[in-house]
Amino acid sequence: MRFVPALCFFLALVTAVSASPLDDVAVHAAQYERGETSFLQLKVLLVESRDELMRSVERDLVQVNPDDEHFRGWPKEAAERILGEPTRVEQWVWIENLQESRFVVEGQPAWDRVLFDGEKLEVRVRAFPHAIEQGNQLLPFYWIDFDTTLKTSEPDVDVLAELEALRVMFSLYQQTGQGLPDIAKKAVGFERSFHDRDFSAASCEASLSELFKQSLQAEERLIWRGLLYQGADGALWLQVDERQNENWHGLDSWVEVNVNYPYHDVRGVDRESFKTRPASELLALWKQHVAALEQNGPSDSGFARRVSEVNALGNVLSEKANDVADPFTVEQWQAELESAFDAYTTGFSKTLVREKNVHIALLSMNQTRSNSYCQPEHQECGFSDRCENAQCVLDPSRGPPEPEFEPPEFVEPVPPIELPAPVSEPVGSAPTENPSLSPTPSGSPAASPTPSVEPSASPSPSPSASPSPSPSAEPSSLPSPFPSPSPAANLSAPRLFTGFLTLSVPEEPVSCNANQVFNPEFGHCTCSAGFFDCDGDWINGCESTVQCRECQADADCALARCDGDYSTVRFVCRSGEAFQEQVAAAEFGAFCREGVARDEFGAWVSAWGEGFESFDRFKQDAWNETENQWCQQEFESARLERLALQESLNDEFLTWFFSEFVDENARDFESHGRSVHAVFDALQSVNSELARSMGCLKMTELPAEFKPVSVSFDSLGGDVTIWEEVKTDEEFGEGKTPVISPYVKMWFFPPKEEFKKIFTEKVKENFVGPTPSEIQFIRQDEQAMAKIRSIANAFGGDARIVLEVRDGDEVVLRNYNVINERDVMKVSFVDEAPPDAKVTLVIEFDFLYSMMETIIKDLEGARTQGPWWEDQSERPHEFNEDLIPIRMFLGLVAGIFTGDIQVQPVDQLPAVISVISELMQVMPKQ
Numbered sequence: 001m002r003f004v005p006a007l008c009f010f011l012a013l014v015t016a017v018s019a020s021p022l023d024d025v026a027v028h029a030a031q032y033e034r035g036e037t038s039f040l041q042l043k044v045l046l047v048e049s050r051d052e053l054m055r056s057v058e059r060d061l062v063q064v065n066p067d068d069e070h071f072r073g074w075p076k077e078a079a080e081r082i083l084g085e086p087t088r089v090e091q092w093v094w095i096e097n098l099q100e101s102r103f104v105v106e107g108q109p110a111w112d113r114v115l116f117d118g119e120k121l122e123v124r125v126r127a128f129p130h131a132i133e134q135g136n137q138l139l140p141f142y143w144i145d146f147d148t149t150l151k152t153s154e155p156d157v158d159v160l161a162e163l164e165a166l167r168v169m170f171s172l173y174q175q176t177g178q179g180l181p182d183i184a185k186k187a188v189g190f191e192r193s194f195h196d197r198d199f200s201a202a203s204c205e206a207s208l209s210e211l212f213k214q215s216l217q218a219e220e221r222l223i224w225r226g227l228l229y230q231g232a233d234g235a236l237w238l239q240v241d242e243r244q245n246e247n248w249h250g251l252d253s254w255v256e257v258n259v260n261y262p263y264h265d266v267r268g269v270d271r272e273s274f275k276t277r278p279a280s281e282l283l284a285l286w287k288q289h290v291a292a293l294e295q296n297g298p299s300d301s302g303f304a305r306r307v308s309e310v311n312a313l314g315n316v317l318s319e320k321a322n323d324v325a326d327p328f329t330v331e332q333w334q335a336e337l338e339s340a341f342d343a344y345t346t347g348f349s350k351t352l353v354r355e356k357n358v359h360i361a362l363l364s365m366n367q368t369r370s371n372s373y374c375q376p377e378h379q380e381c382g383f384s385d386r387c388e389n390a391q392c393v394l395d396p397s398r399g400p401p402e403p404e405f406e407p408p409e410f411v412e413p414v415p416p417i418e419l420p421a422p423v424s425e426p427v428g429s430a431p432t433e434n435p436s437l438s439p440t441p442s443g444s445p446a447a448s449p450t451p452s453v454e455p456s457a458s459p460s461p462s463p464s465a466s467p468s469p470s471p472s473a474e475p476s477s478l479p480s481p482f483p484s485p486s487p488a489a490n491l492s493a494p495r496l497f498t499g500f501l502t503l504s505v506p507e508e509p510v511s512c513n514a515n516q517v518f519n520p521e522f523g524h525c526t527c528s529a530g531f532f533d534c535d536g537d538w539i540n541g542c543e544s545t546v547q548c549r550e551c552q553a554d555a556d557c558a559l560a561r562c563d564g565d566y567s568t569v570r571f572v573c574r575s576g577e578a579f580q581e582q583v584a585a586a587e588f589g590a591f592c593r594e595g596v597a598r599d600e601f602g603a604w605v606s607a608w609g610e611g612f613e614s615f616d617r618f619k620q621d622a623w624n625e626t627e628n629q630w631c632q633q634e635f636e637s638a639r640l641e642r643l644a645l646q647e648s649l650n651d652e653f654l655t656w657f658f659s660e661f662v663d664e665n666a667r668d669f670e671s672h673g674r675s676v677h678a679v680f681d682a683l684q685s686v687n688s689e690l691a692r693s694m695g696c697l698k699m700t701e702l703p704a705e706f707k708p709v710s711v712s713f714d715s716l717g718g719d720v721t722i723w724e725e726v727k728t729d730e731e732f733g734e735g736k737t738p739v740i741s742p743y744v745k746m747w748f749f750p751p752k753e754e755f756k757k758i759f760t761e762k763v764k765e766n767f768v769g770p771t772p773s774e775i776q777f778i779r780q781d782e783q784a785m786a787k788i789r790s791i792a793n794a795f796g797g798d799a800r801i802v803l804e805v806r807d808g809d810e811v812v813l814r815n816y817n818v819i820n821e822r823d824v825m826k827v828s829f830v831d832e833a834p835p836d837a838k839v840t841l842v843i844e845f846d847f848l849y850s851m852m853e854t855i856i857k858d859l860e861g862a863r864t865q866g867p868w869w870e871d872q873s874e875r876p877h878e879f880n881e882d883l884i885p886i887r888m889f890l891g892l893v894a895g896i897f898t899g900d901i902q903v904q905p906v907d908q909l910p911a912v913i914s915v916i917s918e919l920m921q922v923m924p925k926q
Contacts, residue, residue, distance in 0.1 A: 021049045021050075021053045022053075022115060022125065024045075025049050025115050025116065025123060025125070025146060026115055026116045026123075028045040028049070029042065029116035029118065029121055029123045030116065032121055033118040033119065038647075038653060039148075039150075039641075039644040039645060040645060040648040040649055040653050040679055041653065042148065043148070043678050043682055044675045044679070046148070047678045049146070050144065054074075054144075056082070057074065057078040057081075060074070060075055060077070061074065061075075061078070062075050062139075064096075064132045064141045072141075073130065073141025073142055074127070074141060074143065074144060075141065076108070079111065079144065083111045083127060083144070086109030086110055086111055087111055087112050087113055088112070089107035089108065090107060090109075090128060090129055091103055091104055091227075092104075093108060093130065093131050093140070094128070095130075095133050095138070096130050097132050097133060098133055102131075102138075103227055103230055103347065104138070110127065111126060111127040111128075111144075112124060112126050115146070118151075120151055121149070121150060121151065122149045123147070123148050124146070124147045125144065125145075125146055126147055127142045127145075128142070129142065130142065149637075150637075150640045150641050150644060152636055152637060157193040159211050159212075160211075160212075162190050162193070163190075163360060163362070163588055165186070166186060170183060170362050170586045170607070171363065173611070174363060174611075177611065180614065181618045181621070181622075183607075184615060184618035184619045184621070184622045185618075185622045185625075187622075188619055188623055188626060189626075190603075190605060191604060192626065192629075194590065194601075194602075194603035204356075204592035205356050208590055209358075212360065214358065216356035216358050216592070217356070217357055217359070218356055219243065219355045219356075220243075220354055221241055221242065221243050221352070221353050222242040222350060222351070222352055222353075223239065223240070223241055223242075223350070223351045224238075224240040224241075224341055225238070225239045225349055225351070226238055226341050226345025226346060226347055226349070227345055227346040227347050228255065228344060228345050229293060229294055229297040230346075231297050231298075231299075233259060234257070234258050234259030234297070234298050235259075236256065236257060236258070236294075236307075237255070237256035237258075238253070238255055238290060238344070239253065240314070240337055241253075250318045251333060251337075252314050252315065253313070253314030253317070254310065254311045254314055255293065255307045257298075274313060275316055275319065276530035276531075276545050276546075277529065277530050278528075278529035278530065279320040282313055282316060283317065285313060286310060286313045286317065287340050287344075289306045289309055289310045290310060290340055291343075291344055292306055293306055293310070293344075294345070353593055355592070355593045356592045356593075357592075358591075359588070360588040361585070361586075362605070362607075363586040363587075364582060364584075365582065365584035365585065365609065365610065365611075366580045366583065367580070367581055367583050368581075369550060369578065369580070369581045370575040370576055370578045370579075371550070371575070371576030372550040372552070372575045372576065373550070373574060373576070374535055374536025374537075374551050374557035374558065374573055375571065375572055375573075375574045376536055376569050377570050377572055378567055378568070378569045379569070380566065381568065383398065384396075385398070385566070386398070386565050386566055387562035387563070387566060387567060388562070390560040390561050390562055390570070392568060512541075513538065513539060513540065513541035513542075514540065515528045515542040515543070516528060516531075516541055531544065532544045532545075532546070532547060532548050534548035534549075535557050535558035535571065536558055537557075537561075537571060539561075553573055554570075554571065554573050556573055557571035557572065557573055582609070583609050583610045584608065584609025584610045584611055584612055585607070585609055586605070586607035586608075586612070587605075587607075588604070589604055590604075591603075628696075634696075635693035635694065635696075637689075638686055638689040641682075641686045642687070642706060643705065643706075645686060646709060649679065649683075649711060650711060653711075654711055654712075654713035657676075657713075657720075658715045658718075673746065673748055676720055676744065679744075680722065680865065683740075683742040687739060687740045687741070688731075688739070688867070690706075690740070691732040691737055691738070691739035692732055694732070694737050695732045695737040699737065700736050700737065700738070702740070706740065708724035708725060709722065709724050710722070710723040710724070718747050718748035719745075719747055720744070720745075721744065721745045721746070722743070722744050723742075724740050724742045725740075725741050726738055726740055727739055727741050729741075729869050729870070731869045739869070741866065741870060742866075742867055743864055743865065743866050743867075744864070744865050745863065745864050745865075747856055747857045749852075749853045749856050752845075752849050755849055755852075756807065756845065759813070759848075760813055763813055764829060778824055785821070788819060788820070788821060788824055788825070789821060791819050791915050792819055792821060794910075795839070795911055796838075797821075798820045799818070799819040799820065799915065800816070800818050800837050800838045801817045801837065801838070801840075801841065802816055802817075802837045802839070802840040802841070803815050803817065803840075803841050803843070804833075804840065804841065804843065805842075805845055805848060806842055806844060806845060807844075807845040807846070814829065814830055814833070816829075816834055816837065839903065839904065839905070839908040839911065840903075841901060841912060842901070842902040843895070843901050844900045846900075847895050847898075847900035847901070851891045851895070855891075893913060893916070896909065896913070
């Protein structure tokens with residue numbers, strides 16, 4: 001409570017504000033780059049710059065934890081004012097009091113920006129969203145910090161030379177068919193070299209243009225994204241990237257996996273089998289997998305395969321979106337996607353992003369195509385023949401063969417011959433499909449075969465004239481001088497001829513052949529999705545489940561057969577116009593992306609088509625094999641920083657820290673503590689990274705170059721001791737990997753004159769008695785009121801106490817305290833002691849300073865802080881904090897008897913000791 005006097009000794013301190021702390025960071029980094037400061041000195045200077053940033057927004061800082069007045073953070077508005085536009089938006093917030101990460105629907109801004117980028121060092125400023133959960137609300141805040149990275153001396157990759165090497169490898173593979181796994185490994189290494197680059201949003205486009213000496217292509221994409229699953233075992237995100245232009249519509253979907261164990265894409269997902277199935281069926285399967293992942297998450301026994309199939313289906317659906325044989329409109333796609341994201345994800349969003357990309361062709365395999373295809377050729381058998389076994393053979397039941405028709409010679413037309421009017425049926429009755437067997441239209445017996453008209457000397461009839469009737473024909477039947485048309489020519493017949501020609505649209509549903517469906521839009525049967533008619537024979541349906549290849553000869557087509565009873569059909573290979581077709585390709589691509597949660601950069605090497613069916617699998621194998629390389633790279637990075645810390649943490653550093661840093665900022669002893677903690681945190685962080693990478697590399701011995709440090713420094717302003725011990729911990733490599741555990745003890749206290757200023761300022765600022773709301777709270781607390789009555793009763797029911805702190809003849813501070821049941825407690829600062837005061841306590845400042853310094857030294861200096869991977873509760877405390885009130889009470893009583901505290905009048909001594917005892921019981925322990 002604010003009315004407790006001892007609280008003033010533990011308050012936060014205020015120092016001067018730096019005019020440009022972000023600029024100071026760049027200055028300090030440049031000094032390290034030039035070798036003017038050590039790595040640890042840089043760490044301390046960056047802490048000071050961070051504190052200056054906080055002091056620059058002191059009034060804006062929020063006390064996010066009501067139980068801890070020092071637990072303050074930056075509001076979003078202050079972070080935006082100091083750091084500028086956020087670099088990205090985060091939908092995961094760290095809940096500080098629960099120590100867990102939580103997804104929030106409304107994304108929060110985050111900052112991660114480079115402040116210094118030198119040859120040896122990179123410094124970034126980072127601020128990520130945090131929150132405190134209170135009831136059902138999250139109170140957001142930020143902590144701003146600087147992150148330093150020492151750069152490794154890896155040589156720059158010659159991008160164009162690497163691309164040329166890949167181009168040569170692809171060309172050799174085209175010629176020999178050997179070495180595809182080696183190409184995949186080379187491609188992965190090249191991709192890694194790009195992933196290690198740090199292209200900012202401002203420099204990405206310029207950097208890519210400079211690398212490849214060409215301008216980038218612009219593209220817009222619609223990104224669908226939502227949280228699919230979140231649990232103790234991890235989180236899954238579903239994302240669909242939709243790209244569309246006037247010629248192409250792409251839909252790539254995948255599941256982003258973030259689980260608490262090593263995860264790899266499964267092998268054996270057959271993308272080719274998906275291509276033979278209709279789009280609607282594939283989309284239903286995609287939604288089925290998505291629903292299962294949303295329901296079960298990583299605990300599903302088929303989790304890895306489901307994820308892999310969702311990713312594969314996304315690729316195939318992209319192809320289906322452009323398949324005219326399996327139409328599925330953009331609107332249908334989007335409606336289905338909207339339904340799936342609404343049903344199965346949280347925080348679903350659609351974001352339009354702009355992308356600049358470059359594509360470099362590494363291989364293009366083309367083949368000359370003639371568009372050869374199998375085509376049926378029909379042939380009618382003779383009048384007295386029938387078809388058997390694809391051959392026309394004599395049919396005795398049809399009578400003698402019909403004489404061959406010879407067209408008449410052309411002569412000058414003559415007037416038409418007048419014919420008698422018909423007796424029964426109209427002239428021109430349509431012949432039946434088989435005139436020798438079918439009844440006449442009038443139902444009379446079959447007519448004799450109609451002979452061809454022999455040429456004669458008489459003039460030929462005009463087009464409007466009818467020839468003379470045959471003696472055996474019905475009077476109304478006028479034979480045609482031309483052969484009877486084939487049944488296919490009967491345009492009035494309600495019959496479906498082929499899959500490419502409809503003679504008339506049927507009024508009733510038509511029964512198509514095997515693996516065919518009737519398409520009313522086209523007016524004829526077409527192959528069902530996933531089936532193809534390759535042999536040219538429509539009657540046997542669509543017999544192939546793979547895309548047709550060009551025929552080379554008639555033998556590639558269907559066998560000849562009878563077409564009905566009186567005609568044959570053979571299937572021949574016909575060649576169309578020759579053209580070039582790309583059957584395989586390989587390319588390198590890179591992009592810069594804006595508009596998403598964060599600016600992104602990416603690069604890839606891809607190959608597709610004939611001969612490259614296994615390329616993606618080989619690349620995945622190569623990525624999996626690079627895990628050891630990643631561990632080695634992380635080890636080298638941690639090693640570099642560890643050696644820099646190890647080299648600079650010595651007596652020289654501590655001498656500089658105390659003589660130049662602490663002495664120059666004597667009153668800011670809390671900042672000194674944060675600086676030492678920054679050193680400790682740096683050791684803790686790099687040692688854990690080192691142990692983790694060593695565990696990955698199966699290293700069981702600590703390399704000899706790593707030496708545990710042990711330094712200590714004692715001064716009038718404080719003491720610091722930092723040391724390390726080599727241990728093993730199950731957190732790293734199942735307890736077999738060595739880890740260097742750091743420990744620290746420290747205490748700081750300002751010199752006497754600085755403490756006098758701080759004491760005066762803080763007591764006057766904070767020791768003002770309880771507020772009206774606090775008085776109301778105390779009145780409702782029976783135990784607190786009992787203490788108030790006890791203090792008041794010691795002075796006859798109304799305690800009126802003057803407290804003076806003197807340094808020799810100088811009055812450092814004088815206040816007047818009234819304690820009773822009516823007022824509870826009132827505090828005022830006075831120049832003279834009021835005449836109604838019942839007792840005056842005069843405390844010598846030297847005594848007060850010495851007592852507080854001793855308590856702080858004993859409290860802080862005896863406390864050991866260890867690394868996060870050790871259970872701190874198991875480490876015994878050398879100092880019992882519960883003894884602090886007793887220590888203060890004994891010290892004050894001792895001061896009374898030694899004369900360092902004077903009680904006036906002296907007969908009030910027992911009452912004063914009683915009051916001090918009551919105050920010690922309600923004083924906070926820290």
